[in-house]
Structures are given as C-alpha cells and as structure tokens.
Amino acid sequence: MIVAQAGQPLIRWPWIGDHLDLILAALVQHLVMTFITVAIGFVLSMILAVIALRFRVSFTPINAVTGVMYAIPSLALFILLTPITGLTTLTALIALISYTLQILFRSIVAGIDGVPDAVVESARGMGFTPNRRLLRIELPLALPVIMSGLRIATVTTVGLVPIAGLLGADQGGLGQLIFDGLNRFFNTPLLVGAALTVALAVTLDLLLVALQRALTPWARRGQAATT
Amino acid sequence: MRFLQDILVWFNDPLNWRGANGVPNRVFEHLVLTLSALAISCLIALPAGVLLGRSRRKGSVAINVANIGRAIPSFAVIALGVIWLGIGFRPALIAMVLLAVPPIFTLTFTAVREVDPATVDAARGMGMTERRLLRRVQLPIARPLMLSGIRLSTAAIIATATLAALVGWGGLGRYIIDGFSTRDFVEVSVGVILVAALVLLSEAIFALLLRFTVSPGITGRTRRRRSAPTVAADPVRNPSPRSATASSPGG
Numbered sequence: 309m310i311v312a313q314a315g316q317p318l319i320r321w322p323w324i325g326d327h328l329d330l331i332l333a334a335l336v337q338h339l340v341m342t343f344i345t346v347a348i349g350f351v352l353s354m355i356l357a358v359i360a361l362r363f364r365v366s367f368t369p370i371n372a373v374t375g376v377m378y379a380i381p382s383l384a385l386f387i388l389l390t391p392i393t394g395l396t397t398l399t400a401l402i403a404l405i406s407y408t409l410q411i412l413f414r415s416i417v418a419g420i421d422g423v424p425d426a427v428v429e430s431a432r433g434m435g436f437t438p439n440r441r442l443l444r445i446e447l448p449l450a451l452p453v454i455m456s457g458l459r460i461a462t463v464t465t466v467g468l469v470p471i472a473g474l475l476g477a478d479q480g481g482l483g484q485l486i487f488d489g490l491n492r493f494f495n496t497p498l499l500v501g502a503a504l505t506v507a508l509a510v511t512l513d514l515l516l517v518a519l520q521r522a523l524t525p526w527a528r529r530g531q532a533a534t535t
Numbered sequence: 536m537r538f539l540q541d542i543l544v545w546f547n548d549p550l551n552w553r554g555a556n557g558v559p560n561r562v563f564e565h566l567v568l569t570l571s572a573l574a575i576s577c578l579i580a581l582p583a584g585v586l587l588g589r590s591r592r593k594g595s596v597a598i599n600v601a602n603i604g605r606a607i608p609s610f611a612v613i614a615l616g617v618i619w620l621g622i623g624f625r626p627a628l629i630a631m632v633l634l635a636v637p638p639i640f641t642l643t644f645t646a647v648r649e650v651d652p653a654t655v656d657a658a659r660g661m662g663m664t665e666r667r668l669l670r671r672v673q674l675p676i677a678r679p680l681m682l683s684g685i686r687l688s689t690a691a692i693i694a695t696a697t698l699a700a701l702v703g704w705g706g707l708g709r710y711i712i713d714g715f716s717t718r719d720f721v722e723v724s725v726g727v728i729l730v731a732a733l734v735l736l737s738e739a740i741f742a743l744l745l746r747f748t749v750s751p752g753i754t755g756r757t758r759r760r761r762s763a764p765t766v767a768a769d770p771v772r773n774p775s776p777r778s779a780t781a782s783s784p785g786g
Contacts, residue, residue, distance in 0.1 A: 318618065379734065381694045383701075383708060384727040387715045460605070467608025471698070474715070486614045490702065495618050502614035506607055513606040 323496045331485065331500060338481025338508060341472070342465045345401060349408030349461060356409070357416035358442070370413065378410035382468050386475060400472035400479035407468060408461040415457020419450030455520040459513055466509040470501070482508070541721045542728070551725075556709065562729065564705035568624065568696045569733075572631035573689055580636045581681070584643025589673070598644065604637040609695050617702050627699035634695055635688035642684030646677035678749050686741040693733050697726065707733075 324331070356374070360367040377385075385403040393399040423446050431445045447454075473480020473487045480487065482501040489498025545551055552558050587597050609630045616626025650673050658672045700708030707726050714722030 379690075379694070379731070380727060381697045381708075381711070381730055383697045384711050384723060384730070387711060387723050388720065388727065390715075391720055463606040463608075466606075467610060470608070470610050470614075474701075483610070486611070490614065490617065498614050499618055502611040505611035506615075509606045509608050509611075510603055513603065 318495055319499060320496045324500060327497075331504070334480075334482050334484050334501070335504060335508070337479075338466070338469050338483075338505070341397075341400070341404065341469050341479065341481055342462065342512075345404040345465045345469075346408060346458070346462050348401075349405045349412055349465075350458065352405070353409055353412035353416055356413050357420070360413070360417055361420055367417070371410075374406075374410040374413050377406040382407065382471055383474070386472055390475065395475045397479045400469075400475055404465055404468055404472065408465060411461045411464065412454075412457050415460075416450070416454050419453030419457075420446045422453060423449045451524050452520065455516065455523070459516045459520075462516060463509050463513050466505065466512060470505055481505075538721070538724075542724055545721050545725055555705070556713075558729070561705060561707050561709055562733070564709075565693070565696055565707045565730075565733065568627060568631065568699060568704070568706055569689070569692050572628055572635055572692050572696075573685070575628075575632050576635035576639055576688060577685065579632070580639035580684075581643055584640045584681075585647050585669070585674070585677075588644040588647030588677075589669070598641060601637040601641050601644075604633065607633055609634050610698055610701075613698055613702055622703035624699070624704050626702055627696065627704055630698070631692045631696060635692055638687045638691070639681075639684040642687075643677070643681045646680035646684075647673055649680075650676045675750055676753060679745060679753065682741060682745055682749070686738065689737045689741070690734050693737060694730060697730060 356370050360370050380388075382403070385406065386400065389399045389403055393402065420442075427445060427449065428441065431441045436445065469479075469481040470483025470486050471480075473483025477484050482505045485497040485501030486505070489495060489501065546558075550557075554560065583597075612630035612633055613626045616629045620626050620629075654672060654676070655668065658668050663671065696706055697708030697711055699706050700712040707729050710722050710726030710729070714720060714724075714726065
C-alpha cells in the first residue's frame with residue numbers, strides 16, 4: 309500500500325497549538341458562510357414557495373429551474389460562475405445558495421400542501437385572511453416538514469463550503485485547511501479540517517433535530533398517543 | 536453563442552477522443568468508480584435494509600444512524616481517506632460508498648417494512664416458507680421503492696465522483712479541475728455536459744429496469760380484473776373443471 313504522506317506522523321500536535329487562531333477563524337468562517345447561505349436560501353425559497361402555492365401553474369417551472377441548479381455537480385457550479393463573478397465570496401455564496409433552493413422550496417411546498425384541507429377550511433370559516441392563514445395556521449403545521457428540509461439544506465451546505473476553498477482562501481472555511489493539507493502533502497491540517505467539517509455537519513444536524521422537537525411539541529405528543 | 540460553438544469544436548476534435556485524457560477513457564474511469572461504489576453499497580445496504588425491515592424491532596435506531604450518515608460530507612471523507620490510503624481511487628471509493636449507502640438502506644428498509652401485513656399473513660397462511668415469502672411476496676412488492684433508492688444513489692455518485700479529481704484520480708472531474716486550473720471554461724463545461732449525460736443515461740436505465748423487473752400488478756400498468764377471479768373461484772355459480780370431475784367420479 310502506497311501512502312502518499314508516508315513517514316510523517318498522523319498529527320503534529322505542535323502545529324495545531326501554533327495555528328489555533330487559524331483553525332478557529334476557519335471554523336467561524338465556515339459557520340458564517342453556512343448561516344448566510346441557509347438564511348438567504350430560506351428567504352428565497354419561501355418567496356418561491358408562496359408564489360408556487362398562490363399560482364399553481366408556476367410550480368413546475370420553478371421546480372424545474374431549481375432542480376437543474378441542484379443537479380449540476382457542486383464542483384462545476386463554483387467554477388462555472390468564476391468567469392462572471394470572479395474568485396470571490398460572492399461566487400461561493402451564489403453557488404451554495406442555488407444548491408439549497410431545490411431542497412428548501414420543495415420541503416416548504418410539500419409541508420404546506422400536507423396541511424389537512426379541513427384545517428384550512430376551518431381557518432377560512434373563522435375569517436382568516438390568506439396571509440394570516442399562511443402565517444398562523446399553515447406554516448406552523450408545516451413546520452416538521454420544513455424543518456427536515458432545513459436540516460438537509462444546512463448539512464449539505466456544511467459539506468459544500470470546503471469545496472468553495474478551491475476558489476481561494478477567503479471562502480473555504482475549514483476547506484482552506486483541507487486544501488492546504490492536500491497541496492503540501494501535510495496530514496495535520498488535512499485531518500483537522502476534514503474532521504472538524506464532519507463534526508460540524510453532525511453537530512448542526514443534531515442541533516436542528518433538537519430545535520425541531522422543541523418547536524413542535526404536538527408532533528411528539530401525537531406520536532406518543534398513537535403508539 | 537461563441538461559447539457553445541467552442542464546446543462543439545471541442546467535441547469534434549479527434550484528439551479529445553484518444554488517450555488517457557480522451558472522452559472514452561474519462562467516461563470509463565468515471566463509470567468504474569460509480570459502478571464499484573454502487574455495487575459495494577448495494578451489497579451492504581440491501582441485505583441490511585431487508586433484514587432490519589423484516590424484523591419488528593431495532594428499526595428506529597438503524598434509521599437514525601442512516602440519517603446521520605446522510606450528514607457526512609463527501610469531500611471531508613475523501614480528504615480523511617487520503618490520509619490513510621493515499622491519493623487516488625480508494626479514498627474516493629470510500630466516500631462514494633458512504634454517500635450511497637444511506638438512501639439505499641433507508642428506502643429498502645421502508646419498502647420492506649411497509650408491505651401490507653395482511654398480505655404477509657395471507658402468504659404465511661398459504662404455507663409459504665420464510666424464504667419463499669421473502670422471494671415471492673415481500674421483495675417483489677418492495678422492489679419499486681428499493682430501485683428508486685438505488686437510482687437516487689447512482690445519480691448522487693455520478694455527480695459527486697467528480698470530486699475524485701481533487702485527490703489525483705481521473706474520471707470526468709478531471710475536465711472540470713484541469714479546465715479550472717488553465718482557465719479553460721470550455722473544458723469545464725465539457726465535464727459538466729458529460730456528467731449530466733451520464734445522469735440522464737442512468738435515469739433511463741432505471742426507468743427500463745422498473746418496467747421489466749417489477750410486476751405489472753404492482754405498478755398498475757395492467758388493469759386489475761376485479762370480478763373475474765371471484766367468479767371463477769365460486770364453485771356454485773361457476774364450477775371449475777376439477778370440481779366437475781370430482782363430483783362425477785368414473786364419469
């Protein structure tokens with residue numbers, strides 16, 4: 309077995325000690341980019357979902373366009389944007405956001421579509437306006453499905469941010485460490501960057517599950533009643 | 536327009552169809568990675584999904600583990616794999632397997648578990664052994680959903696296998712990465728087009744597989760004749776040949 313980095317220890321602990329500020333900065337950047345991406349992606353998807361639900365004909369084209377964006381390999385999407393927006397954080401964010409749209413858009417539409425007709429009718433009968441109905445009835449009931457979409461979008465983004473490191477040091481988050489390690493055949497930053505990325509994805513996933521449970525106590529109560 | 540023309544010119548250049556960096560070789564490499572990852576994932580996820588789907592317990596734990604598996608970022612796994620296995624094929628293979636197992640497992644598990652218990656009871660009542668029950672009843676009913684799990688994973692692998700080029704392996708990601716390093720966006724687009732073509736091809740293959748391996752009664756392609764079987768089974772109004780011979784022995 310040929311190991312490319314043979315002859316060096318798996319981890320050089322002093323390197324980690326010396327570069328704690330660098331690692332911390334990369335982690336913070338990773339979190340900030342994930343947060344910005346998911347936040348903007350969520351707002352855009354919400355707007356698209358409201359349009360698709362009000363005007364049913366628009367669902368198919370919106371779904372198709374976001375689907376195509378989602379199907380392009382992440383690696384290529386980052387690169388194909390560079391002739392237009394350059395090697396910038398903007399390029400990275402556009403690609404990352406376009407990746408979340410399909411997931412979030414579909415989960416919001418599916419969630420609101422899944423609200424029982426009887427509930428919507430009751431709300432209408434009680435005199436709710438369409439906007440108030442959306443905010444007070446449909447969105448809360450759709451929350452479990454929307455949250456599961458948010459989970460997938462967040463975790464996907466955490467995994468894609470490192471690839472943005474291909475564009476340069478300003479946008480890769482922990483990917484900077486991974487690329488640094490790959491370029492110099494140096495295990496320590498590679499291991500730190502990759503391990504922290506995996507840990508971050510799993511942690512955020514578990515945090516969002518906890519948030520989902522806290523936000524929808526009725527879902528658990530319903531489950532307990534049926535079992 | 537100019538750009539599209541350049542892409543056509545690229546595809547029309549015989550030099551791009553020969554050698555290690557030619558289209559046939561890169562597609563071949565991409566397929567080798569995709570198919571080996573897919574085969575390993577199926578070997579792991581299908582038996583596990585079927586076994587756990589049939590057993591009444593331990594289900595939720597397995598599904599939760601699979602869901603966490605979905606959270607694991609492919610690129611980070613490839614990077615970690617490089618440390619232990621060096622650059623090249625193997626770290627990419629491991630990442631692709633980790634990517635493909637959760638969807639196949641989850642959908643197989645759900646498909647087997649969701650088979651109507653009444654159907655399973657009826658099959659047992661008819662005296663089917665557990666093996667026959669699995670092969671003749673549960674798997675055929677679960678097959679469409681199992682296939683869709685494999686289809687989803689295949690598409691994900693084909694798109695994500697481009698990352699293998701970042702750690703020194705070939706495949707279609709080579710065009711994307713090399714095109715980027717030389718700022719040759721025609722070459723990058725060529726990579727994207729070929730990846731998209733492979734995904735579409737795999738979707739078509741799975742559509743055909745679904746058609747030919749799933750019973751028409753399950754997909755609803757043939758209309759069910761509702762009344763015919765019950766009439767035939769009614770011995771009073773429509774005596775079957777066998778009961779007719781039985782009632783007149785020596786006839």
